[in-house]
Amino acid sequence: MATFFEELWNSVFTPGTTPTLLVATNASFGALQFLLLILLLATYSVHFLVLSVLSASLWYAINWFARELQIEQAKSATKEEQRGNREKSTDPGSDTETEMPVPEMTAKSRTATQHSTSSHLQPDPALESDNLRRRRSLGDHSSSGYVSTDSEWEKVSEGENKQ
Known part of the structure; x- marks a missing residue:
């Protein structure tokens, strides 16, 4: 019994659902349903019937979510396993994986690439000053570079001193 409570305490800090947490959840909802049934029979109040329906719905939803989470975890584990198998599979005749050859860049294509990337990295001065003007007109001094x-x-x- 002590190990159950230790596992329950540790499962609170473990991401996802654990079997111990699901057992505790199901036991708690079972006890709640039993208590609501006893109260319904003792008082004949419709409130306990409504609470019982709400509790049962929540109980079902939690178990459904836990099942869906386990299914997704199993799918992701299979995908990881398949990915690991693909990475390990290599040509039987060699110990290394096959590498793709990298095409050589000519000086002309290298300069064209540098010009196109540098123009994208440089901000347009006209737009920058327009944005700064808008921010100042809105009263935003936090990002405008305002220094006291x-x-x-x-x-x-x-x-x-005067006060």
Whole structure:
């Protein structure tokens, strides 16, 4: 019994569902349903019937989610296994995997690539100043590069001295 509670405590900190957590959940919902049945028979109140239906729905939903989670974990484990098998499979005659040859770049294509990438990396000055103007007009000083000056701090300290 003590190991069950240790496993239950550890399963709280384990991502996903564990068998111990599912057993505890099902036992708790079973006890709750039993208690609601006893209260329904003792009071004949429709409230306990409604609570029992809500509890049963939640119980079913939790078990359904746990099953779906286990199915997805099994699928991802199979995919990982298949991926591992593909990476391990190599040509029987060699110990290394086959590498694809890299085509040589000519000087002309290299410069064309450099110009196209550098133009994408450089911000357009007209758009940058327009964005800065919009931010300042909206009163956003946090990202506009606004820096306070010492004279502003002097004004604050003068105001404190007068009080």
